[in-house]
Every structure is written in C-alpha cells, then in structure tokens.
Amino acid sequence: MTYLFFSYFKDLVGREVTVELKNDLAIRGTLHSVDQYLNIKLENTRVVDQDKYPHMLSVRNCFIRGSVVRYVQLPPDGVDIELLHDATRREARGG
Amino acid sequence: MAVGLRHFTARAGNGVGEPILDTDNGEELVHVQPSVSVAVGNRVPESPGTLYITNRQVIWLSELDREKGYAVGFLSLSLHAVSRDPEAYPSPCIYTQIETEADEVEDESEDSDSECSEVLDLSKIREMRFIPSDANQCVYDSVFPSTMDTLFQVFCECAELNPEPIEEGEEEGHNWIFSADQLEDEAGAGDDVEWHFSQNPTNTIGHSNGHHDLASSVLELQINDQRFDDAEEMEQDTDTGHHHQSQQ
Numbered sequence A: 001m002t003y004l005f006f007s008y009f010k011d012l013v014g015r016e017v018t019v020e021l022k023n024d025l026a027i028r029g030t031l032h033s034v035d036q037y038l039n040i041k042l043e044n045t046r047v048v049d050q051d052k053y054p055h056m057l058s059v060r061n062c063f064i065r066g067s068v069v070r071y072v073q074l075p076p077d078g079v080d081i082e083l084l085h086d087a088t089r090r091e092a093r094g095g
Numbered sequence B: 001m002a003v004g005l006r007h008f009t010a011r012a013g014n015g016v017g018e019p020i021l022d023t024d025n026g027e028e029l030v031h032v033q034p035s036v037s038v039a040v041g042n043r044v045p046e047s048p049g050t051l052y053i054t055n056r057q058v059i060w061l062s063e064l065d066r067e068k069g070y071a072v073g074f075l076s077l078s079l080h081a082v083s084r085d086p087e088a089y090p091s092p093c094i095y096t097q098i099e100t101e102a103d104e105v106e107d108e109s110e111d112s113d114s115e116c117s118e119v120l121d122l123s124k125i126r127e128m129r130f131i132p133s134d135a136n137q138c139v140y141d142s143v144f145p146s147t148m149d150t151l152f153q154v155f156c157e158c159a160e161l162n163p164e165p166i167e168e169g170e171e172e173g174h175n176w177i178f179s180a181d182q183l184e185d186e187a188g189a190g191d192d193v194e195w196h197f198s199q200n201p202t203n204t205i206g207h208s209n210g211h212h213d214l215a216s217s218v219l220e221l222q223i224n225d226q227r228f229d230d231a232e233e234m235e236q237d238t239d240t241g242h243h244h245q246s247q248q
Helices: A002-010 A081-092 B110-116 B147-160 B168-174 B180-208 B212-224 B226-247
Strands: A016-021 A026-034 A040-047 A058-064 A069-073 B005-007 B029-040 B049-054 B057-062 B069-073 B077-083 B093-098 B127-132
Touching (some): A058 B147
Antiparallel strands (some): A040 A058, B049 B057
C-alpha cells in the first residue's frame, strides 16, 4: 500500500499540498519530493494555523518524516479517482 | 519508539575530541559543522559548539563546557526545516521538531515549563534549533550552497537512511492469517463446541416424540450395555473426524 501512495504522490510533485502531522501541525507548501518511506519535502511552506505556531511562520525548505504524517491534502484536481480505483484494485489482487 | 533528545558526553581523547560513535554497529560520521549554536526548546541559544551528523543521529558538543552535549536520533526527528524568516526566528537556523515519549500523552504546555524549571528535562523537548554562526554569509549565493543548505541536505540524506523499523508486535497485529499451530488449536476448540451442538438435536428428537418413558428406558439400556457404549464411542470418533475434515 505504501508503494501505491508513493507512486501516487510522485505525480503530485510541484503541486500545492497541505501536510497534517500527527501533532496537529498542518503545513502547506509545494511538494518538492517524496520517497519510498513517504518522507515528504516541501518548499515555500507556511503553517496553516499561524496563531498557534508563530515561530513556524515560514520556512523555505522542510523535510517531514513519513511516520509523523497523518494526512496529505491534495489539490482537488490532483485526485484522479479512476487511477486510484484501478491502483487499489490491483493492489487488492496482490499484483 | 521515540527516545527524544538526550545528553551526550562520550567524547574521544579524554573527553576533548570527537563524539564516540557506535562504530561496531555501523555508525559513521557524515558531516561536521563547527561554530554552531543550539537552542533547546525556546531557551536562548547556548554558546557555540560543533555539530556532528552521523548516519544515525545528530550530536552537538559544546566547545566551552566539555560536559555539555546533546544528541537526537533521526528516528526521533519528525521534521527539519531551513528557517530564514527573521519574524520566525531572529537568526537563520535549521529548525527541528522532536518526537518524544510524552507525545503519546496529552500535551501539557511544556514550553512554559521548560523555561521556568531549573532542571532541563530533555525527554520533553519538542523543538531544537541549530544556528550556524556563518549562516548569514552566502545566503543568497546561488553558486555555492550556503551552510544552511548543506546542513539541510545532510539532514535529509541521513533521515532517509533511517526508515521506521518494523515492530514485531505491529506486524502480528496486521496479520490476518493465523499460523498453522493456531489454526489447529482453533479447529480443536471449535470441534468441542460443534460436538455439543450436534448431540443436542439427537436428544431433542429422542424426547420430542412424546414417549419420554420409552426414551429413558432406551437410554438406561444403552448405558448398561457395553456393546452400545462401544458403538456410541465409535460414532463419536467418526463424528469428530468428520468435523476435523470440514474445518480444515
């Protein structure tokens, strides 16, 4: 399943995403890269809830460890439902 | 899993040299960055020291105080970022977030605590900043990467060398297929239950015809007659065998 998300996120490189961490911090930025462990690199980031995290106001580059990611919010047109359906079906069949 | 920040004092050369690494288990030094201050939590930056980045952890050793040093494993580093916005922090720095044991428990405003308390509880520290003294130089130099960019890259590369270990317990939890032993046990336990159920209908049929007296006399007869006992046992065995087959 991890591989499915990995290849899916790879197609979103260069797009704006919002990464929500397990500690509730949500960071918005341009997806720079993602690796097989779903470590995510963002560029030109900003914290969504700036009142709560003022010191994280803006950072240029940010590396987020895959294991601390709770959600990744995708751009609406970045969700190819057909492709995901197909990929999950193939995954479920074990190939 | 998360160990968080910890003190580090193991230095080579009678406590004056480089950090002593776990080289027996493959730990290697990847990058050394002198003249780096460190700010733990939201405390003020400490006097400069040297940053050692290994393939396992980030170690900072104070230049002035030989007894002072910190280390954090890459498994505990949830996030690292290049912070250059003066509004976010006065000096350009590598900002890190640290996953702690306490993260499992409810957050109880550790920031104010850590500032007030005399004794610094490193296991509760969730943020740390590494402030290179030459951070302002070459920041906008596009040809040579700045210290900050180099550090960021090294942090990234080393973080990628440390994927989440697969916990054994977790693996079992996700495993929907039982082992062969478990299957046999399950089948055995299921068999007992089945056996009682399959007996009940027989009794019910025997009693339901209204000839209660007849039924009990037949039962007595069976109990007193050894041949019937044997027959019944054989029947049980056959039944059990049958259930075994249908279960597997």
